Amino acid sequence: MNITVVGLGLIGGSMALDFKHMQHRVLGVDANPFHQREALDLGLVDQCMALDQAVSQSDVVVVAVPVGVTPSVVLEALNHLPTNGVIFDVGSTKKGICDAVAKHPRRARFVAAHPIAGTEYSGPSAAHSGLFYRKLGIICDREKSAPDAAERVEDLFVQLGMELKRIDSDEHDKHLAYVSHISHISSFTLGLTVLDIEKDESSIFDMAGSGFASTVRLAKSSPEMWAPIMLENADHLEVALESYIANLQLFKNCIKQKDEQGLKDLISKANKIRQVLEKRG
């Protein structure tokens, strides 16, 4: 197949690489000429070209750009797509893009997808083979896509090693607010707070253990990717943040009131996450 990948960052670049290994012809599109160059040098894609030119000769188009620009890219790509072509996106929010394409006459050729994979690094140089192996590939509002289009995306995801899950786009965004977006905000906030106080960076270096490194890891994530996700998922995220802040206040009040039993109860409740994580294996 001919596959176009729009956005040659961590996700798009890694997918491009795996598709090349699967003997597909991979065309790269990226607004950033340095990323195009890097992707070619790293062998992530066979060729780089303009969006309309690439899409018009493709069986599959992957849109892997920040979620804020995903709608405009998908809409433009739909206009150039061959009759039986399929477009899917890989963004971390799904309701916005589903709403944006809802009225497009070729909506059925689009599949709203989200592979739950990534690292805190970004750009073509962060791309690597096998990123999607044993990860979850989510398909949203599948009934809005033509059966053959959804199947083609699902087949590709399975070939990349993913397990499939189907879910409603708004449900997806609500869940992700809790298990991903708020994790990132808590980690960014931890980074900010520690940097605020520790003007002398060498003391952070000295005194921080592995627990800090683990909790703050996501604070390295890219602003270009994450600011748009937070805005796209603003409604669910505001509710999640209020609940997070309320839980923080419970800790703060117990500390203020020297309520050791209250703290132990909160921590024991939080410990239940252990069972959830262990089920994941």
Next chain:
Amino acid sequence: MNITVVGLGLIGGSMALDFKHMQHRVLGVDANPFHQREALDLGLVDQCMALDQAVSQSDVVVVAVPVGVTPSVVLEALNHLPTNGVIFDVGSTKKGICDAVAKHPRRARFVAAHPIAGTEYSGPSAAHSGLFYRKLGIICDREKSAPDAAERVEDLFVQLGMELKRIDSDEHDKHLAYVSHISHISSFTLGLTVLDIEKDESSIFDMAGSGFASTVRLAKSSPEMWAPIMLENADHLEVALESYIANLQLFKNCIKQKDEQGLKDLISKANKIRQVLEKRG
């Protein structure tokens, strides 16, 4: 040497094991008879006995109990310690214990220490050899300890593979509030918030990626250990929490006001933690 380890959990048990490998005779003390039994079965200690009996025949006493009970254990141990014996603790807060022993006639035989090592697991079964290898061994208020006492502890730490750092006890607590204690609170809070919303645990299992697992890892930590740490370090922790909550509010306000540039600025600022973490190697 004869070494007594009081508290046979993750830290005390791991230290006992390494001391045994170094051919020291290790006496175990633990208020919990099941932990005594487990420590003997796992070969962490040579013998278990009562505190006074063990301490009175020891060259070195390690106090590895929750920080809330550390002062009473250290004070009692000082009363039974042979003339040239040395006691050190390993707790995550240091000002409280230093204040508690300040007036004791044998204060100079005590060394306030904190090896920055641990995992989210606890109890004798979590103990393992090599836990302290390449970790930081902090000695607080070293000038309050007799030189030979501090040297004996530092020698042992170096033999366990630790690098040494000397710091004032209050300074220690302030730093740890930021690079450790608040990481734990943010992680406990994340666990609570997600458990609150996700009554159906299988959806957390499904949709959470590796980022969530990393951020929530510390939420598995023990209430018995962590509630006392939070109370001991209440003053610094309240300030740190307020700053953390204020930073969270910045995110929330930007999201509410759809301020994409504001979010990008916050995230870029948080990204600076990358340099700090990379320096650590």
